[in-house]
Amino acid sequence: MLRAKIIATGSYAPERVLTNFDLEKMVDTSDEWIRERSGIRERRIASEKEAASDLAYEAAKAAFKRTDIKPKDIELIIVATVTGDMPTPATACHLQHKLGIKKAAAFDVNAACSGFLYGLSIADSFIKSGAYKRILLVGTEVLSRFTDWEDRTTCVLFGDGAGAAILEATDENRGIVSAHIRSDGALWELLHMPGGGSINPPSKESLKKKMHYLKMKGNEIFKVAVRTLENLASRTLVENKLKPSQLSLLIPHQANLRIIQATAERLNIPMEKVFVNIDKYGNTSAASIPIALDEAVRQGRVRDGDYVLLEAFGGGLTWASVLIKW
Ligand code: COA
Numbered sequence: 001m002l003r004a005k006i007i008a009t010g011s012y013a014p015e016r017v018l019t020n021f022d023l024e025k026m027v028d029t030s031d032e033w034i035r036e037r038s039g040i041r042e043r044r045i046a047s048e049k050e051a052a053s054d055l056a057y058e059a060a061k062a063a064f065k066r067t068d069i070k071p072k073d074i075e076l077i078i079v080a081t082v083t084g085d086m087p088t089p090a091t092a093c094h095l096q097h098k099l100g101i102k103k104a105a106a107f108d109v110n111a112a113c114s115g116f117l118y119g120l121s122i123a124d125s126f127i128k129s130g131a132y133k134r135i136l137l138v139g140t141e142v143l144s145r146f147t148d149w150e151d152r153t154t155c156v157l158f159g160d161g162a163g164a165a166i167l168e169a170t171d172e173n174r175g176i177v178s179a180h181i182r183s184d185g186a187l188w189e190l191l192h193m194p195g196g197g198s199i200n201p202p203s204k205e206s207l208k209k210k211m212h213y214l215k216m217k218g219n220e221i222f223k224v225a226v227r228t229l230e231n232l233a234s235r236t237l238v239e240n241k242l243k244p245s246q247l248s249l250l251i252p253h254q255a256n257l258r259i260i261q262a263t264a265e266r267l268n269i270p271m272e273k274v275f276v277n278i279d280k281y282g283n284t285s286a287a288s289i290p291i292a293l294d295e296a297v298r299q300g301r302v303r304d305g306d307y308v309l310l311e312a313f314g315g316g317l318t319w320a321s322v323l324i325k326w
C-alpha cells in the first residue's frame with residue numbers, strides 16, 4: 001500500500017520581532033495579560049516587501065536543502081493560507097513561479113488554521129491514489145496585514161510566518177497513518193474577515209467599517225476548540241488502536257497555550273510530550289503546525305518510527321487531526 005511520507009521540512013520567520021511590550025505602547029494591554037491569557041511573548045511581522053508567497057518560498061527553500069529532491073521533481077504544490085498574495089491566482093501559482101517549477105499543478109486551500117492539516121489530508125489522498133508521487137505543501141500567512149492594530153482583542157494574538165513539507169510516496173510502513181478533517185459552517189461568524197469578497201466587495205464604505213480585518217469571538221472559539229479537538233484526536237487514536245502513551249509527540253496548532261494545555265490534559269498526554277512554540281510566534285494560522293513540526297524535527301524531538309499526532313482548529317470553523325508514523 002502506498003503511503004505519503006514527509007521527507008523534509010523547512011520554515012521561515014520574518015526578521016522583525018514585535019514583543020508584548022511593543023504592543024503595550026499601541027493598545028490598552030499588558031505583557032502580563034497577554035502571557036497569562038495566551039502564552040504569547042512575541043511574534044514576527046513580515047517586512048513591507050514580503051508577501052505570503054515570499055515567506056512560503058523561504059520555507060520551501062529550507063526544506064529543499066534537506067533532501068535530494070529538487071523543485072523540478074515536484075508534481076503538485078499546495079499552499080494553505082488565508083492571507084494569500086491576491087484573491088486570484090492562487091498563492092501556490094506565485095510560489096511555483098518563484099521556485100521555477102514548470103510541470104506541476106498548483107492550488108490553494110482555505111481552511112484557516114486547519115489549512116496545513118487539510119493540505120496533508122489532500123496530499124495523502126493524491127499519493128495513495130497514485131496520482132502524484134512528490135508534493136510540496138506549504139502553510140504561509142501574513143496576518144499582520146489583515147489585523148486591526150487598534151483592536152486589542154485580536155492584535156495581540158497573531159503573527160506572520162511559513163512552514164513547508166515535502167511529501168513522497170513510499171511503500172514502507174510509515175508516513176501518514178490517518179487524516180481526519182471536519183468543519184461546521186454554522187459557526188463561520190466566530191472568526192471571519194467580512195470584506196473583500198462578493199458579499200462586501202472592497203469599497204470606501206468597507207474600508208471605513210474596517211471590514212478587511214479579522215473579526216473574532218475569542219472566548220466562544222475557545223470552548224468549541226477544546227471540545228472538538230479532544231473528540232477528533234481521541235477518535236484518531238481509537239481508530240488506529242493507539243493509546244495516548246504510545247504517542248511520542250503531540251504537535252497542536254499554536255493559538256493559545258491554555259487551549260493546548262486543556263486539550264492535552266483531556267487526552268491524557270503530559271505536557272513534556274506536547275510541542276509548544278507559541279511564545280515566539282503567536283498564532284500564525286496555517287503556518288503554525290508546519291513551523292512547529294520543522295522545529296520539532298530539528299530539535300530531535302521526532303525520530304524514525306515515532307507516532308506523532310498533529311491537531312488544529314480554525315475559522316470555518318474547521319478542525320483536523322493527522323497521525324504520522326515518522
Ligand atoms: N489586553 C487586556 N485586556 C484584554 C485584551 C488585551 N489584549 N483583550 C481582551 N481584554 C479584556 C476583555 O475586554 C475582557 O474585559 P471585560 O471582562 O472587562 O469585558 C477581559 O479581557 C476578558 O476577555 P475574554 O475575551 O473573556 O478573555 P479570555 O480569557 O477568553 O482570553 C483570548 C481571550 C482571545 C486570549 C482567548 O479567548 C482565546 O485565545 N480564544 C481562542 C482564540 C483563537 O484561538 N482564535 C484563533 C482560532 S485559530
